[in-house]
Amino acid sequence: MKHHLQEIISTALSTLRADGTLDCELPDIQIERTRDRSHGDFACNIAMMLAKFAKRKPRDLAEQIVAALPQSDSVAKVEIAGPGFINFSMAPSAFQAVVEQVLEAGEAYGRSTIGAGKRVQVEFVSANPTGPLHVGHGRGAAYGATVADLLAVAGFQVHREYYVNDAGRQMDILATSVWLRYLDVCGEKLEFPSNGYKGDYVWDIAKSLQQDAGETYRHSATDVFTDIPADEPAGGDKELHIDALIARARELLGADDYRKVFDKGLNVILADIREDLEEFGVAYEEWYSERSLMESGAVDKAIERLQTSGHVYEEKGALWFRSTDFGDEKDRVVVRDNGQKTYFASDIAYHMEKIERGFERVIDVWGADHHGYVPRVKAALQALGDDPSKLDVLLVQFAILYRSGEKVQMSTRSGSFVTLRELREEVGNDAARFFYVMRKCEQHMDFDLDLAKSQSNDNPVYYLQYAHARVCSVMRQLEEKGFSYEQAVGLKQVDKLTESHEQALLVSLSRYPEVVEAAALEHEPHVVAYYLRELANDFHTYYNAHQFLVEESSLRNSRLALILAVRQVLANGLGLLGVSAPESM
């Protein structure tokens, strides 16, 4: 409908230009849904926009535009109001036709082709595989998955990807943590490093390792700890302590066995993450390994490309990328003086590789704590001759957890955190998915665990699901009451839908495609959540005000057609958010 109005206004403006009434640039034609019904259904501010350039009074201009509008069956009334708004009232038939559009399209109602098949990559979660996902990752998972699904519905070709940080120091700390716990399981007496991963899952991995391999990797605690610098609690430095232990693990185990222990930890945790996300309704096209990037030489290639293009220099034994040339606040190290490539180096390679794979848009969903990272990655893309505007980084603010009114401190390494799995089990996937996505991503989120865990009706997701279940319930009652439903009859009689509640519902249904499109393009799933709330509210109000299962066939069939359309849109919208649409509750 919006689109139609844009067209007829555009025609009117062309007419005015042709006869010389207008001779200025034409801005985009903005059509808005009115807030107040007395202003019609849609409003256009074009006359006020043009008034400046045309040096004419907005209201006079509006009158000329209205006079030049072509005839349209779906427009019932056009009025000029306020400072120069052009208000459109649509013919009831235009809204009534929505019922058929919804029922015809079914699951496809709300889809569009605005993405034109463009290839978009969405990378999200990408948490280090050093432990189970916690509730902080849950927000990125729900948000990223929904943004990806929205883009798909809007006609983009979407590639969902998880970047697996299976290389680097954090993973070495995990491998060493697993090994030390394993030694403990084998009967060695040792002091666990304060900087190691202390979660229970490390014990589990260690026990599993012992079951698989017996004492193959066993060394005496004395051999392990001899000449290792003291840990922090003992007056030393925890970083030096853990690094020495990593080196010792490599030395005692040898490269092959170290890798086996390393991979044991990695694989167990990655499998857990994968299963966790799958159960959460989050699926990926690809799990992309950082290690493969190192081993394929892609990282070296990226550094070489920066070198040959002259964006790299050496200082104090390290190799630096001159990111300040591209607006970053300081230059960044890509190869340390000990010859180790930094995480940033593989990230440059990874993003270079993303562009090389031919994605027209690349979306990264990151935690807000990584925001300082954006300029340097964009700088790297620019230095490599790629277009940094292809990359969109969506920063998701933290979810601050509250339990019994107090903030929950989160730390992966100390093992004190609430896992995503734990949350899902207690709240349910539906509530968790919905809750995470209800707020726009740059908004801090207070996640009240007690509220979320309580199966109370405070939880907004039940309200939507209930609306869906209610429609299903009505349809179940149909036969019991000896009535029948014929869609063809209902669709022929949609002009019976004249009650104010029905009109409100029809308007809401007609908005759905606009809502989905806007949510997709702006990466804002929360607008879908808010929309569904309104639709459900319109329905519940209608339900209370009118009977659907009435004697009169034409009225009954048209009303049932309407509520079935509502059910369809609720199901489509809930599906987009990863929430189920139950038939009964």
Next chain:
RNA sequence: GCCCCGAUAGCUCAGCUGGAUAGAGCGUCCCCCUCCUAAGGGGAAGGUCAGAGGUUCGAAUCCUCUUCGGGGCGCCA
């Protein structure tokens, strides 16, 4: 110190990218099941849109400054 995000009803948040009288949920207070699920509906109260300037027909929305929160500023990942 510099950078990012935020500040709207008692609480948690929307506000269609500058539009008409600023909206929901929860909480509080009234009311509605002889009726398709009351996990529902209707109504009331509740606001200096953090503050001060500016831009214009028009500002919660854009710009500047100030105040207050959260986060980030490693040859960590």
